[in-house]
Amino acid sequence: MTKRILVIGGGIAGPVTALALRQAGFDPVVHEAYDESADGVGAFLTLASNGLSALETLGLAEPVAAAGFVTPRMRLSLGARELGWFPMSSTDPRMPSTVTITRAALYRVLRDEVRRQDIPVEYGKRMTGAESDARGVTARFADGTTATGDLLIGADGLRSTVRTVIDPAAPAPRYVPLLNTGGYARGVRVPGEPGTAYMGFGRRAFFAYLPHPDGSVWWFANVPSRTEPTRADLAAITDWRGRLREVYAGDDLPAQALIDATADIVAPYPTYDFPTVPTWHRDRMVIVGDAAHATSPAAGQGASMAVEDAVTLARCLRSDRPTAFAEYERLRRPRVEKVVRMGKRNGDVKAPGVFGRLLLPLAIRMLPTRDMSWLLDHRV
Ligand SMILES: Cc1cc2nc3c(=O)[nH]c(=O)nc-3n(C[C@H](O)[C@H](O)[C@H](O)COP(=O)(O)OP(=O)(O)OC[C@H]3O[C@@H](n4cnc5c(N)ncnc54)[C@H](O)[C@@H]3O)c2cc1C
DSSP: OOOEEEEEOOSSHHHHHHHHHHHTTOEEEEEOSSOTTOOOOOOEEEEOHHHHHHHHTTTOHHHHHHHSEEOOEEEEEETTEEEEEEEOSOSOTTSOOOEEEEHHHHHHHHHHHHHHTTOOEEOSOOEEEEEEOSSOEEEEETTSOEEEESEEEEOOOTTOHHHHHHOTTOOOOEEEEEEEEEEEEOSOOOSOOTTEEEEEEOSSOEEEEEEOTTSOEEEEEEEEOSSOOOHHHHHTOOOHHHHHHHHTTTOSSTHHHHHHTBSSOOOOEEEEEOSOOSOOEETTEEEOTHHHHOOOGGGSOHHHHHHHHHHHHHHHHHTTOTTHHHHHHHHHHHHHHHHHHHHHHHHHHTSOHHHHHHHHHHHHHHOTTSOOHHHHTOOO
């Protein structure tokens, strides 16, 4: 009989896991906490060559690439002073080029394909607990309902419930002292051209922008915030645009022009990662994506790692061996933890302080991002 697999979370890892499971001959059902309409998340992300390569195995690289735009390189600067150029894409011509895409567009492509393949998705199902025994696994939801399956895969992100069901002593995410924000500027001209991410250190904060082929400019900002803000702290920020204008005042970057040309600026949100999550699986349950290994956005790899996990896990399960989860962890843990370490180092450089700024040109030369083939050329 076909194995029924409960997938908890309908973000990025969840739908991709469901599609990879279906391809491997399983019967997945996705359970997502929010309503279907709740995907208007404003931010964008880069999906790197390695992540797109994993999506190729599911026939999804093309529609995802078509919904974004290629961004094969980045230019780093200290104010207007150029520090160097770095690849964001694999240089292997057989690999797809890195693309930048809104999170909403990526969700849409993944969900359309899930729907096309008639994979059931249950919305409004927030998992609160799960039990497994010799016969199967049962998930409990906040609305009082339950679902049963042969296996349960937690793709429920940074604050994963499945992670704590597997290991009640699982660590909490680590705060990375940066606030994220960004937006889409229109009707403004800035130096540069599509295909390059222009990333610059201002005196107080890091700023990046990507000219889109349609003439708009996508940007994000990382504002240092030494202590972890509470929800109330974030809600108390009323004039975020004004705060950002102050942060970049006097910098030789086009930050202020882009902030002014943006109708809706993404509300600030804090950054987290996990140095390590000790336990990825127990009995019939396992975690993938951010639930297992969130990385700082400075790595530009969280979504790509989630996709690689999903495809790898489905392949391991296809072998139908009791060691499938252990095999998945053996294949994935060293790589994702290396990416988390890289993201932490990249993030630390974004909040350098006064002395750090003096040493930046040297620090940039020593960044482990010049040769990225171990990361970008990877095929699952
Ligand atoms: C500012 C920022 C910038 C980023 N930039 C990049 C980038 O450039 N490139 C990149 O690759 N990555 C980037 N990332 C990381 C990337 O967004 C994540 O790694 C990726 O979204 C992880 O996918 P996921 O499916 O594991 O988690 P998520 O996308 O968070 O999805 C988890 C899903 O599970 C659902 N859920 C949660 N709890 C429950 C529950 N109890 N029951 C049911 N459902 C539940 C949630 O509603 C959500 O839909 C960035 C992240 C941030 C914060």
